[in-house]
Amino acid sequence: MILIIGYGSFGRKVVNYAKTMDKVVVIDKNASVFDSLEKVDFTYVIGDASEKETLERAFIKDADTILVLTNEYEINKKIAELVSELNPKGYLIVRGIVKYPELYSGIKVNKIIYPIECAAKEVIHEIEKSKLRRKLMDLEEVVMNVKIRHHNNISENPKTAENSENGNGDNKVPFLIVMHNNPDPDSIASAMALKRIMEKWGVDSDITYGGKIGFDENKAMINLLGVKLTHIEDINLENYAGIAVVDASSSKVLPIDTNHYKIDIIIDHHDNGDLTANYMDIRPDIGAAATILTEYIIQLNMTPKQDLATALYYAICTDTNYFKRKTSKKDFEAAGYLQDLMDPKTLEMIENPEMDTETMDVLAKAIINRKIIRSSIALSYVGMIKNRDALPKAADFLLKMEGITTTYVFGISENKIHISARTKDLRIDVGDIMKRAFGGGGHQNSAAASIDLGIFESVSDKDSLKKLVEEAIQTKILEAMGIEESSGGEKPKAEQ
Template identity: 30%
Template sequence: MTKLDELISILTKEHVYIQMHNYPDQDALASAYGLQALLEIKGIKSTICYNGQIDKFNTLKMIELLHIDIYNNKEFSMEAEDEIILVDGQMGNVNMVNFIGRKVACIDHHPKQEVLEYRFYDIRSQIGACASLIAEYFVENKIEISMEIATALSYGIKMDTANLSRRASDLDIDMFCFLYKKADKDILFGFDNCSLRKNDLIAYQEAISNLKLYGRVGIARIGDDCSEAIIGSISDFLLTVSEVDFTLVYSYRVGGLKFSVRSESKTVDAGKVIKEALSGFGDGGGHATMAAGFLPNLNTKQEIDEMAHLIEQRVIEMVIKS
């Protein structure tokens, strides 16, 4: 049996939910969109859903131009017996809310969490993009892929691997080559030309003004209420500074501090660093090269400043020791 055959065999409902993480990015959206098409071919209807918000402009353009139907948790009602397939995230991750339905399957490329609840899982942390796993399902099952799905999946791979330069495995490269030939090049080009809005430039200005260097560690607080997407983008941006190979970028939002971490050091695991740094106060995790975390329940300026300083010091100490 192929992975797709295994997945289909464990589903008992004619309709399932495909759940993305709380702030869906291009890879999560592409993976859910591709999986929805595969399920449809096998006679299973599905609803793509998430909790939180989509706050990156080019992700919104994907939804618009590729006509992807997705639903926030406020827009549908789920029952306890409904079946959920998780994509690009797992239960136990800080950015995956626990919906009421049964989490029967998981397709992901992040480090493996607890998997006992799933009837099926395909979790390969050595792969750079979840979209590559979905693309492989099309290939190994000899299923024709539409231009729209190919466009979405190739863009998901492109973005999560930073143009195949970050954590790109042989599978990512092979699947991107396969998909790119079938994708709409004009739409892909259009996505790249709408990644920033004018207000985002203020956050970049804050990052440049507030950047602090500790050895090869770059840390920047970029103001309040910055989107998940822009925090991650600035973390990537600061990693291009020649003196930096580890970045910590954060913003105060939704009652807490949101952190984004990047590492180019072979001895420093970004996911482990942020998880340990937030231990006892919040939660975090991710890949060795890119990770995120959240520290909740901060209400006063003094609390925010004190906790920000503590997390900075914990990160600096761990990175310097590594």
């Protein structure tokens, strides 16, 4: 039972909510406050709650929660004292007054609430929402302006319009959404979301990318969710009136010449970008661009369909490394919202795609050919490879071996030696090692590099090539790690 003392304007509001939760008993000393009630759907007692008799009439001992809400602070204090005496186990909530922070000192009160503070916080929350609303109005305006520009282009240039009717439908679509090179789940999901938002406003868009779709998980995501992407090589940029960029704000990672093509929209969460646009929402404190787009979708009252919800959820998971990397409150909120809407079965299939036989071969070779240095470093040459994505997988895989904390896996593809490095040893920075040894790069725990095969290219004998490459790469790595080769190896064969 909830006992509420004080049926003024504030008490009344609280009673309205509380009666949906539990049985409610109300005390007020003024009988007239109950006069206006059309229907009495709670018990009330008329009397002075600072008197024991009144509280007993209101079954004080049965109350689980007691709220003291009158606006007379001295009386609230008196009541609180009496209540804590008569029902010491009840959860006691009292109305506080900012001016008298010490009012309830010495009384066992569980929670003091300040109605004005609560109202102010709610107002702040609304201000935040209005900012987002305003932002989305700006976004809509930019999108609509592109639509108009596109329409004018077609009417000014009837020849291209004709072409479009003759099967070349490209210029029927005003917007191009550009993802960064080698797009990751965050950029794919963000592009999907922006496309849906534009659709809501009646504007069509195509999604493009540069580089390639690496990783089986990303390929599975695109296939299972039916995402339509076009490679930049198959896109005629001149056909589009507007360009939007998601999950990127740096010209270095985009497949288009940003000096030549003006960007209309940038939505990103990376810092240090060099690009600008009419509409920019760049928030580096957020863990994933998908979080920003989820916020948009919620604000626009669009309930995302299962495919989009799954994509956005997976994007937030991967970009925050399942909430272990930089994750903001907003990322958790967005993921919480999406969790009810996404499809866990599809997600499971995306996260555990079937492995192709070549990747399995590379993993097998990485295990068989491994050389262990100083009992914790594994180096492995896997020979000729078709799919470079197998290297990071093999490097990850070797890291699971007992005692191994750092791995380097390398192989040859298209006249280059590719090296993938991983470590779980915090004292080792493989990003730095790859940079110093081969001019590569990456993070402390994962990095990669590629170098030209150079003079080795002329070596046609497989075994000699293996020996030469293995030796050259190993020497460079150990040198960059500051390990003297003669003292490091456990298999003498590896050191000759």
